[in-house]
Amino acid sequence: MNAPRVMVVDDNPVVRQGLVSLLEASGIEVVGEAGDGRLAVEMAERLRPDLVLLDVRMPLLDGVAAAQALSSISRVVMLTYTDDPDTIRAAIGNGAVGYLVHGTFTVEELTRAINDAVGGAHPLSRAAVSALVGAVRQGTEQDRPQARSGGRPGERYGLSAREAEVMGLIVRGRSNGEIARGLFLAEKTVKNHVNRIYAKLGVTSRAAAIACWIGTAGESE
The missing domain is CATH 3.40.50.2300 (Response regulator)
Known part of the structure; x- marks a missing residue:
């Protein structure tokens, strides 16, 4: 390489x-x-x-x-x-x-x-993730994709239990390889989960997914 x-x-x-x-x-x-x-x-x-x-x-x-x-x-x-x-x-x-x-x-x-x-x-x-939490919580509804009403963040966006588990690890800063090893999955399988998560959250990047996920979690507190 x-x-x-x-x-x-x-x-x-x-x-x-x-x-x-x-x-x-x-x-x-x-x-x-x-x-x-x-x-x-x-x-x-x-x-x-x-x-x-x-x-x-x-x-x-x-x-x-x-x-x-x-x-x-x-x-x-x-x-x-x-x-x-x-x-x-x-x-x-x-x-x-x-x-x-x-x-x-x-x-x-x-x-x-x-x-x-x-x-x-x-x-x-x-430090950036922590700051991003505050930024999203202070944001307006127009800054975020529309979530489904009620329930935990995964349920509100229609994520499966496995997708919610993967998203939780993404928020913790884990790479696809680390997630695959931790969940005993093929890295390609993790990548497929990530792509489906992006589609359901209405985002195109890891950073945006984290912002969306943490912001939604903050609303339910």
């Missing part, structure tokens, strides 16, 4: 250089660096990286706004000190497939998150 081609976007040159050094030492190819969102979009259009690690607060064009353009070119994972719930929801809404908060992961976990994101996963820091 080829090393993922990554672009690092952060307006702080010390943080940016530190990330580049860490990633390269971990075998990840860094194809470009940028210090603002506008330059990041221009570079991504030219370099076509597999993934962009994107800070939130930057000059000219901030990360949340840049994520919208970048997500049409590459997979985008926010990598930032910002854990504001509204910012997290806005970044995911603009196409970011993951959200990692500095200080909540090791170098090994960051490397794994990058590889997982390139492979289709949606890495979320625990």
